[in-house]
Amino acid sequence: MVIAPMDSVDLAPVTSLQQDGWSDIRVAFSRYVEEPFSYPIKVDMDNQLAGVGATIIHGDVAWLGHIIVSPEYRGKGLGKLITETLVNIAKEYNCQTIYLLATALGAPVYEKVGFVTETEYMIFTDINFPQETLETSHIQPYKEDFRQGISKLDQETSAENRLFYLEKFLKDALVYLEENEIEGYYIPTLENGPIIAKTERAGLALTKLHLRNHHQLIFPKENRCLLHFLSTYGYVANSSCKRMRFGELKPTKMAFIYNRIAGYLG
Incomplete structure (x- = not known):
């Protein structure tokens, strides 16, 4: 198993980890690779991409994003390992607070690392709002x-x-x-x-x-x-x-x- 920073040559393989209902993760990781405040990582096992994630630094705050483990490697502790690695990157930059948004699958993993639930985000889709006249003078x-x-x-x-x-x-x-x-x-x-x-x-x-x-x-x-x-x-x-x-x-x-x-x- 190898944990390493991602670079541009890793962008094609990352599509194998695309999640249903998510926007194109290759676009996100392309941005992570280019941005000076983002730190994407990958985990290779058996000569293939097993997992990815990224730390995004905002001063003394960091966000973790796109923590994904390939289905065939789940249940082996990779999600926890990726999260711990990303947290350590944030600590290296003296971040006092680290956030992430968790799916039901990911939340138990993050709790093991020490994350606590702060609130919930409500997700509304398929909204078809009436095309009424809007007051836009302000x-x-x-x-x-x-x-x-x-x-x-x-x-x-x-x-x-x-x-x-x-x-x-x-x-x-x-x-x-x-x-x-x-x-x-x-x-x-x-x-x-x-x-x-x-x-x-x-x-x-x-x-x-x-x-x-x-x-x-x-x-x-x-x-x-x-x-x-x-x-x-x-x-x-x-x-x-x-x-x-x-x-x-x-x-x-x-x-x-x-x-x-x-x-x-x-």
């Missing part, structure tokens, strides 16, 4: 003047410094303004289309805009406003996943999340 396209306001709101929500990741997509962002104050933002071109808002009016307005062209939302159970909104249209969660934490508890505001960025960024 929604403005991105301007450079909005950069710091978006960063401040994002840090208040996530307790992470993610601007270095968001800024590549800010040109496509939309913000909800009330008396020149940013109450929410939406970035439709970034992964799942993150929606962060500190007021219900901003969150619902941006969510309705998102649902014009998309049919899925994933958000923490603490967002009672969005749960109630969806229930009034007869929607219930199709499934859920656990947001798990290793290390220091951060002062996050889960109710501000109306749609997550992605499974490896919360």
Whole structure:
């Protein structure tokens, strides 16, 4: 068995680990290989790819993503080994808090490493929202003047410094303004289309805009406003996943999340 960093030559074999219902993992690992703040690893056994995973560093916070073990090698402790290796990478960079989102299959493995469940993300799919007229007078396209306001709101929500990741997509962002104050933002071109808002009016307005062209939302159970909104249209969660934490508890505001960025960024 060999555990090693992944590089570009490993991208073709990684497709053998593609999971049903997941977006193309080769795209994700291509990004991990290129990004200076991401650290993907692989496990080779019997001259074939047995498992993969990645650590993504955000200052003193890390996320673990795409921890996958080939079905033929499950039950041999590889999931735990990959997770421990990724945690150690995060510790090398002095990360005080490490997050991941866990499936039902993965959660027991992560608990053995020391992760605890912090909350649940509710997964709504096949949403067909009525194409009603939206009040968009408060929604403005991105301007450079909005950069710091978006960063401040994002840090208040996530307790992470993610601007270095968001800024590549800010040109496509939309913000909800009330008396020149940013109450929410939406970035439709970034992964799942993150929606962060500190007021219900901003969150619902941006969510309705998102649902014009998309049919899925994933958000923490603490967002009672969005749960109630969806229930009034007869929607219930199709499934859920656990947001798990290793290390220091951060002062996050889960109710501000109306749609997550992605499974490896919360």
